[in-house]
Amino acid sequence: MKDAEANSxxxxxxxxxxxxxxxxxxxxxxxxADIAGKVGLNPSExxxxxxxxxxxxxxxxxxxYAGDADQRIELAIEKDGECFVVAITDSGQVRFDPASHPxxxxxxxxxxxxxxxxxxxxxxxxxDQVEFTSDERYNRVKLVKRVKS
Numbered sequence: 001m002k003d004a005e006a007n008s009x010x011x012x013x014x015x016x017x018x019x020x021x022x023x024x025x026x027x028x029x030x031x032x033a034d035i036a037g038k039v040g041l042n043p044s045e046x047x048x049x050x051x052x053x054x055x056x057x058x059x060x061x062x063x064x065y066a067g068d069a070d071q072r073i074e075l076a077i078e079k080d081g082e083c084f085v086v087a088i089t090d091s092g093q094v095r096f097d098p099a100s101h102p103x104x105x106x107x108x109x110x111x112x113x114x115x116x117x118x119x120x121x122x123x124x125x126x127x128d129q130v131e132f133t134s135d136e137r138y139n140r141v142k143l144v145k146r147v148k149s
Contacts, residue, residue, distance in 0.1 A: 011039055011079035020061050020071035020090070028057050028075055032086055039079045041147055048126040049086065049145055055122050056088045056141045064092030064139055082146050083128075089140045 016031055018024045029050040036046045057073055065071045074089040123130045129144035 011035070011077070013076050013078040015074060015076040017072050017074050018057075019069060020065045020073050021069040022058065022061060025054055025057060028053055028073075031075060032077065035077050036084060036145075039084060039147070041084060041145070045084075045145055045148070049084070049143070052123045052126045052130075052143050053086055053088065055120075056143065059120075059141075060088060060090045060092065060139070064090045064094045066092075066094075079147070084145045084147055086143045087140055088143070089138050091138050095134045095139065 014035060016027075018027060032049050032053050033046050036049055041049070053075070057075075060073050061067065061069075071090065071092065074087075076087045076089070078085050120130075123141075123143065127143045128146045129142070131142040131144070133140045133142070
């Protein structure tokens with residue numbers, strides 16, 4: 001498939017369900033990278049997607065499931081027009097309010113030698129759109145990267 005064709009071809013949703021265990025992060029990253037490459041994203045865009053997905057899945061494991069490795073995380077990928085979308089869904093009980101997490105002061109962060117806590121900030125910086133939804137059954141973060149022609 002030529003690059004121009006790959007960029008304009010829609011991709012029906014493809015879903016994988018993984019255990020909520022950090023040992024499966026490589027599978028999540030590979031899943032995203034493989035499909036993103038096939039639809040025409042460049043290596044830099046793929047790297048950004050992999051990092052954002054890593055942060056989102058890690059947040060689910062640590063916060064929504066509190067480290068319980070016996071839960072499931074669903075990754076759904078689709079491409080529609082110029083948007084490559086990765087939706088990460090969990091059924092944890094913790095509901096996340098992104099409005100209550102403003103971007104950190106990076107100078108203060110470095111001064112304090114903090115470790116961790118930059119996942120949401122990175123997702124927002126790397127993706128064109130980050131959207132959170134929750135209800136009584138699930139939490140979902142949708143990561144959107146616009147495909148450059």
